[in-house]
Amino acid sequence: MPQMNMVQAINDALRIAMRADDRVVILGEDVGRVGGVFRVTAGLFDEFGDERVIDTPLSENGIVGTAVGMALYGLVPVVEIQFADFIWPAYDQIVNELAKYRYRSGGEYPAKVVIRAPVGGGIRGGHYHSQHPEAPFIHVAGLKVVCPSSAYDAKGLLLSAIADPDPVLFFEPKRVYRAAKGEVPAGAFTVPLESAAVVRPGRHVTVLAYGAMLYEALDAASKAVAHGVEAEVIDLRTLWPVDITTILDSVRRTGRLVVVHEAPRTCGFGAELVSLVVERAFYHLEAPPIRVTGFDTPFPYSLEMEYMPLSHRILPALLEAVRS
Amino acid sequence: MPQMNMVQAINDALRIAMRADDRVVILGEDVGRVGGVFRVTAGLFDEFGDERVIDTPLSENGIVGTAVGMALYGLVPVVEIQFADFIWPAYDQIVNELAKYRYRSGGEYPAKVVIRAPVGGGIRGGHYHSQHPEAPFIHVAGLKVVCPSSAYDAKGLLLSAIADPDPVLFFEPKRVYRAAKGEVPAGAFTVPLESAAVVRPGRHVTVLAYGAMLYEALDAASKAVAHGVEAEVIDLRTLWPVDITTILDSVRRTGRLVVVHEAPRTCGFGAELVSLVVERAFYHLEAPPIRVTGFDTPFPYSLEMEYMPLSHRILPALLEAVRS
Amino acid sequence: MPPDDGVVRVLRDDLTLDPENDPGLSDAEVLHLYRHMVMTRLLDERLVALQRQGRIGFHVGSLGEEAAILGAAFAMRKNDFIFPCYREFGAALMRGFELGVFIHNMFGTAKDTVRGRQMPDHYTCRRVGWGSISSPVGTQITQAVGFAWGAKIRKQDVATLVYFGDGATSSSDFHSGMNFAGVFRVPTIFFCRNNGWAISVPVTRQTASRTFAEKAAAYGILGVRVDGNDLFAVVSTVRKALERGIRGQGATLIEAITYRMGGHSTSDDPNRYRGSEVLEPWASRDPIGRVRAYLEKRELWDGAAEERLIAEIDKEFREAVAVAERTPLPPLESMFEDVYERPPWHLLEQRAQLLNGPRAPSPHS
Amino acid sequence: MPPDDGVVRVLRDDLTLDPENDPGLSDAEVLHLYRHMVMTRLLDERLVALQRQGRIGFHVGSLGEEAAILGAAFAMRKNDFIFPCYREFGAALMRGFELGVFIHNMFGTAKDTVRGRQMPDHYTCRRVGWGSISSPVGTQITQAVGFAWGAKIRKQDVATLVYFGDGATSSSDFHSGMNFAGVFRVPTIFFCRNNGWAISVPVTRQTASRTFAEKAAAYGILGVRVDGNDLFAVVSTVRKALERGIRGQGATLIEAITYRMGGHSTSDDPNRYRGSEVLEPWASRDPIGRVRAYLEKRELWDGAAEERLIAEIDKEFREAVAVAERTPLPPLESMFEDVYERPPWHLLEQRAQLLNGPRAPSPHS
């Protein structure tokens, strides 16, 4: 099986989807000849031409608005937003239009668009190249939200996302774009949406993580062993609709919960995960759930490693969860 | 003391603030001669003229973007977004600019803008005249978020919001714009931000509510008495930063929590409130917290009363919280 | 009054047609359009009355803009798609949207094809090439461009027409839609109903450009102005724009100069911000009256025909209302359908909660 | 090459100045500007080198655009405000922003006035009328309009100049900013650096309009084009626009035609999307070389002066870098300051968590 990093795996998924279905088109800034600022669309312009791999004017609002129109027509646009931080000018089209189209038209106009965007910190990007904005999309009915952590999952989930009938936000953890490397099958395969993966079994505490923070959670879990703590680490993969079964199965066994995410804590996805678990497994919980997250400040530049919920901050949370 | 409804109270607060400080200006669509589609700015155009009560072109992005610029200059713009549903074109300016200005400029450019917007359902407004979008603003570091439920609080909180050094989203529950009536002092007074109010004391269960749903919570609480349940109802008033002390004081006494909000449940503010309580008062909780919220669908038209978390849905939650 | 230069006009005061831009409509076509304009106006009146009686929640009408609205839609082909604003139900009906279904939408019944999910006047009719109506101003503009662009990529002969108001030209979507259409030479017709107002905000507060049409140059697009109260001029202008689009010459921005003779919607009282005297110059240019005079002069129409037509529409309307008022609201389950293609676990759970829980005390209507 | 009509040029090939638009700069002023252009270019080189060595994280340079950037800022008064894009540090330094402070920003140290919170090149200097730099493209445009509008409401004599690129003309903020400035006659100068590219996207993919300047008409604003590689023409054009603004004649859109001679930033490799041959026609129009030739011809400058200048700047730069590299990162507490004027309870709690918790293994740099 070929070795791929996440950039290559996503590139491969895009190529496979475009070869299989010529309704799939790519729109974004710099996605064409240059192949994207992270080179995720490299080579696709040459293979599919400028009518299917489209460099657009600098307007996220225009990109998503026209992509919605293409979807209404019957194409399957896969939009690249250069950094998730720049998605906000398109937020109106995403939440008021894309998310509601099927519903508001009584099913006459499903609008299927995939929006890819690199997310997260750790690349010295400061306020505007580090945001991890899943929560304001998960809150909006009608959207699905995915965030892979491995090259394998990135490919399989993107192929699922493109095939799925609903709009999908596909958030790519850019900190591990190249570091997340592994064996990835060459042809088409899918990883189903709504399925989390228990990536490290354990019996003392459940850790929910996704994207780049999965590796931090795993690192903390492996260090916790020395303290006698066996953490079960779950990679959520699809954030919404989340795989509630896998989560509850685990928490009911461990009785303890730690949630990790890069975004600011307040009203982040961690709050939803804690609430879901508390509502459904209250009597199984033996300690208060703990959120290890970004702080409630804009994402800083010089202190980004102190801002992010890395292993050094997850480990104490694991120990605390088990001890309290 | 004069009787005022919420529209009049807000109007009064605006007039007082504008008389006291000529840096205060109003911008929005239809805020001028016609006095706003809900008549909240009625009479201000006549008193303060078209340089301080400004009808703008139809662009929320432009309104907020220029308001941020005015704030950088030193004015105190009070923006009206006609319905909160139409705030999304301005989301980029609010979250990437307004919220981060003080921080990113090391304090050189604080940007103080108040953004007023009617929120919520129950007025037969369907998808686009009913949204209650506090969560995607609470998630953003740097913003304060207020939602009054009474005429008195609306006036006192708006005067606080205008005087506060930080940007404030001021969400007005339009369902009770005219119904929320009461005695309101004529002159200037403030209700401090970050202070919740225990509006009905009780010992069995704590209910957190705000805006129009406060009245539904109160109605449910009074009906619960017949079932032997004494609910303590807290009006949060300021959503963020929330008055955590009042909440915890109550929950530690009652051991039970019900949170009510109109917005969709998933990743709504209720999730944050549940998490805050669970993290801080876990060992006081005797039952799982319950969220009574809008469903995870776009806001419907014909079935809006079934969609909203009204008294008939809150009451069973109160009883369940106490019984489980 | 907007500046007068370069405005396409066809129907002259003497009720002859200027051959330069005469669209060459057959008598049957003119009659067809006239009937639909009359129907549009009649329905507007009736719907406002229903709203005043509290029988429907809302209506947003087209009084004075009927020629612009219907003429533009008429010029488009069956295979083209129309992206409506919210004021164009008359054109939807003319394209084949059934009155009965429209009325179900006005009442938000179980038979409303959008299942009572949106406000009145927010219907959808894909079958007749009609988009889904949204309240946010301007959002349909980029979508109309994307739709036609998608068709172009697939080498299909489809153009789009998008309606929007003068106020919408200030929106971000106007800018992005025009810009993308220019760069990618998309066959979209941007049909701006310049009706003088965005609720209470006059056009002079919307833009400092002399005309709306000249905004087209900023995007390398052709901009033209037409008398929106002249049915013939509108049909002719949109047809030419459509032909350009089909020939691969890209988009056209059409500024149709007309006037909103009523309030913005049933929620609005225009007396708060404008005197009735502003209506006078426009009343004499009533788009329906002009066509009626033309037809009468040519002896294709008379008072008796008008009475018959009105009686017919009235009957159809009353029947539709009676049916809608007998129709229940959409079932509770419908709230959870179409959020996604299939409801995920959390919606199934919430649906069960709703179905097994108590009913709301007073579902309105 | 962009179309050539209507482009204001002053410095002729024979190194004389066209009197029609000669801004009448004194020799001292030209020398001042020249020194700063040289400084800008030198710093660009040095900063790119630091980035390549991994000593700073990022730099976005101004190679080839120095005349446009510095000339525009020079034409503004002290009391005016400048809203930068991200490529104009040279103008900030010319207005009095201290090099040492700038270098602290490039390293994100404790002495960075924005406290190491933003990427390099995202500094702020209110003292010299310089805004706060943001990465999102276009957002400064509406803000610049609001700032000048605010001053106008307060009857203060303040104009704003806002820098942005050709790509930014596609943004929503360009549209809204221009529109509001037009309607409210705001004294803002929209200074579009048309440098041919938005990262890898050429101007032909940005708009179908012939020129960027003509976009002004869509907003009832004056649009002018200037040779952005001609220092004198830029100063003259911006001054005229400023005078119009001060006289209450509203805003001006200036399209400065120039060329991005380097990559978009240190993160970009332009060889991926353009051949080096495209640089040739521009190399001969180097904005600094042209002024140097003018100065040398007038015997105001020579190789020795150039060497002295470079040595001087180099020394200052090296010292600043040495200081910055000795300066620690901002203290942990600083992360929680300035989010609000005073940290609320949740930030105090989080600050305590951070301070009392373990340190990150490897804070970079």
Ligand SMILES: Cc1ncc(C[n+]2csc(CCOP(=O)(O)OP(=O)(O)O)c2C)c(N)n1
């Ligand atoms: C984004 C947005 N902002 C505000 C509104 C409220 N609103 C509804 S219609 C309207 C005026 C629209 O004017 P125009 O575009 O000229 O269309 P017209 O109603 O005149 O046909 C406004 C401000 C809205 N629907 N969407």
Ligand SMILES: Cc1ncc(C[n+]2csc(CCOP(=O)(O)OP(=O)(O)O)c2C)c(N)n1
């Ligand atoms: C809203 C937004 N989208 C995308 C980006 C990524 N980006 C940074 S600079 C740039 C190109 C800007 O081009 P232009 O406006 O011409 O300015 P120039 O860099 O040429 O000076 C892009 C796409 C961004 N910063 N902001």
Ligand SMILES: [Mg+2]
């Ligand atoms: Mg209008």
Ligand SMILES: [Mg+2]
């Ligand atoms: Mg550029």
